[in-house]
Amino acid sequence: MQSLEERITSAAQVLDHIITESRYARLKKGLPPAAHTSAMRAMQEKVWVNAHWPIAWPKWPPGLVAKLQALVQKVIRASLAWYINPIVKQQNEFNQTVLTSMRVLSREIQDLRALHVEDRREIETLRAQLAALQTDSKEGA
Amino acid sequence: MRIAFFTSLAPIRSAISDIGEGLAIGMASLGHTVDLVIDDNYTPDNPVIVEQFEIYDYHQFESRADTYDAIFYSMADHAGYHGYMLDFVHRYPGYLMLNDLTLHRCIMAATLGKGDAQAYFKELDYAYGFADMRVVDQLNTSLANFVILDYPLFDRLVDSSKGVIVHNHHAGSHVLDKCPTAKVRRVPMPYSLPPGFPDIPLEQLRTQERARLDVVDDLVFGSFGIFVPDKHLETCLRAFAHVAQRHPQVKYILGGPAVPEYDLAGHIRDMGLEGQVILTGWLNPSEFVHTMAALDVGIHLRYPHIGGTPYTPVRLMGLDICTIVSDIEPLEEFPQGACIKVMPDEYQEDTLTTMLEYLADHPDFRKQIAHNGQEFMNRYHTAEVVAQQCIEFMQEIG
Numbered sequence: 001m002q003s004l005e006e007r008i009t010s011a012a013q014v015l016d017h018i019i020t021e022s023r024y025a026r027l028k029k030g031l032p033p034a035a036h037t038s039a040m041r042a043m044q045e046k047v048w049v050n051a052h053w054p055i056a057w058p059k060w061p062p063g064l065v066a067k068l069q070a071l072v073q074k075v076i077r078a079s080l081a082w083y084i085n086p087i088v089k090q091q092n093e094f095n096q097t098v099l100t101s102m103r104v105l106s107r108e109i110q111d112l113r114a115l116h117v118e119d120r121r122e123i124e125t126l127r128a129q130l131a132a133l134q135t136d137s138k139e140g141a
Numbered sequence: 142m143r144i145a146f147f148t149s150l151a152p153i154r155s156a157i158s159d160i161g162e163g164l165a166i167g168m169a170s171l172g173h174t175v176d177l178v179i180d181d182n183y184t185p186d187n188p189v190i191v192e193q194f195e196i197y198d199y200h201q202f203e204s205r206a207d208t209y210d211a212i213f214y215s216m217a218d219h220a221g222y223h224g225y226m227l228d229f230v231h232r233y234p235g236y237l238m239l240n241d242l243t244l245h246r247c248i249m250a251a252t253l254g255k256g257d258a259q260a261y262f263k264e265l266d267y268a269y270g271f272a273d274m275r276v277v278d279q280l281n282t283s284l285a286n287f288v289i290l291d292y293p294l295f296d297r298l299v300d301s302s303k304g305v306i307v308h309n310h311h312a313g314s315h316v317l318d319k320c321p322t323a324k325v326r327r328v329p330m331p332y333s334l335p336p337g338f339p340d341i342p343l344e345q346l347r348t349q350e351r352a353r354l355d356v357v358d359d360l361v362f363g364s365f366g367i368f369v370p371d372k373h374l375e376t377c378l379r380a381f382a383h384v385a386q387r388h389p390q391v392k393y394i395l396g397g398p399a400v401p402e403y404d405l406a407g408h409i410r411d412m413g414l415e416g417q418v419i420l421t422g423w424l425n426p427s428e429f430v431h432t433m434a435a436l437d438v439g440i441h442l443r444y445p446h447i448g449g450t451p452y453t454p455v456r457l458m459g460l461d462i463c464t465i466v467s468d469i470e471p472l473e474e475f476p477q478g479a480c481i482k483v484m485p486d487e488y489q490e491d492t493l494t495t496m497l498e499y500l501a502d503h504p505d506f507r508k509q510i511a512h513n514g515q516e517f518m519n520r521y522h523t524a525e526v527v528a529q530q531c532i533e534f535m536q537e538i539g
Contacts, residue, residue: 004513004516004517004520007478007509007512007513008476008477008478008479008513008517009478010478011477011478011479011506011509011510011513012476012477012478014506015477015478015481015482015496016477018495018496018499019483019492019495019496021495022488022491022492022494022495022496023488023491023492025491025495026487026488026491026492027488042282042284043284046282110487113486113487113488117488
């Protein structure tokens with residue numbers, strides 16, 4: 001009667017083999033780009049900061065007070081452009097750099113994972129060969 | 142020991158209620174006196190709990206606080222269920238069981254949500270040295286789960302507590318990273334059946350439930366809990382659809398409700414799986430376990446996670462069901478072989494599909510994983526074992 005630990009180890013070996021083979025098969029078919037993860041997609045969507053949120057566009061708001069308020073906002077924004085635009089420009093440059101770095105890292109992680117899958121498969125093969133050799137040597141003895 | 146145990150209880154729809162009830166029974170079974178302290182806006186409805194324990198609402202606790210040797214708070218990130226504990230953790234220091242690894246939403250709702258921005262800023266300032274809305278602004282983006290873990294906001298609560306209990310080492314190191322002087326102990330998440338659950342053999346329960354759900358001859362997969370997109374149900378259902386092509390006698394039970402903004406029923410329709418998927422909606426704790434018992438294979442994927450050990454896999458494994466989980470840090474202590482762990486990466490769907498097909502073709506292996514999982518739960522996760530570890534921790538600190 002095997003102990004729980006032995007049964008868990010034995011089941012884990014079967015599972016590791018199935019997982020490795022499945023990953024290897026997927027790898028051969030070609031992986032989806034790592035950059036397509038949801039976090040990367042969200043980052044890509046939000047990378048560009050816009051200093052010019054639409055005010056009274058495409059339509060002016062209804063009501064005189066709202067129109068006046070929008071007009072004042074437009075004037076304030078125009079008069080502050082000299083101050084805000086350079087900051088937004090710097091922020092956008094930084095965001096683009098971060099996104100590019102993340103893409104590079106994603107690609108590197110993807111390559112490392114692929115390498116890992118290859119390595120695991122090779123280890124599985126070597127283990128099987130070793131087990132066969134050990135069995136042969138026991139039978140020979 | 143005389144213990145005041147702050148927890149939510151059924152009918153509050155939270156796994157924390159199940160955990161609290163099981164753990165309280167575990168502590169009481171060791172000869173300790175446990176009184177339960179709950180919020181003031183509901184009445185507990187489990188007759189076994191009501192009969193076995195003195196239950197007080199938090200207003201009644203203050204006059205009795207001196208009569209206890211230890212105060213135990215089972216807390217998670219939901220202000221509606223656990224927000225009432227926040228003030229008490231500071232005023233009556235005790236042992237904080239962190240079932241989630243962030244309390245940000247709970248604290249935010251209990252402060253900012255009630256119009257008290259200053260209280261929220263005070264917590265932020267204590268923990269991170271800034272006091273503004275930068276975290277709140279990011280909580281409606283798709284990065285919310287990552288942001289919330291960067292700012293877990295448990296710092297002042299941990300510093301106010303005599304000791305902190307977590308359910309996985311990842312959570313333990315995270316707490317120590319933020320609060321290096323905290324006394325932290327990892328105890329496994331307790332497994333128990335709902336108090337008063339019929340005492341019948343699991344095999345009999347399984348047969349009975351499969352007949353009730355009309356899945357007697359089917360191979361039954363399933364996922365349980367509250368369904369959010371982070372549980373990757375579409376991936377599970379696509380993998381299931383592959384299996385269904387080769388094995389027409391299959392069903393998928395979705396035991397629980399989907400959050401309102403997640404159109405799970407629509408996805409099922411779009412995938413043409415209406416005839417093979419059973420969507421139960423909300424189940425009370427007893428119905429939840431009854432329905433779960435009908436499964437051959439339970440799947441509980443979760444990524445990203447918020448650090449807490451998910452409760453559903455504990456229940457699935459305890460019920461002798463072959464369980465597939467995401468290979469994530471909070472489940473590090475669950476060994477591959479006692480359950481099946483699938484990495485949440487680009488290979489996830491292929492791996493899951495291959496695995497479901499293998500399990501469909503190898504019933505003996507399926508049963509072996511199920512038995513391994515159940516024995517693992519019985520050895521390390523029973524409410525009595527976990528309660529003993531909690532008591533020892535409290536006694537050590539004193």
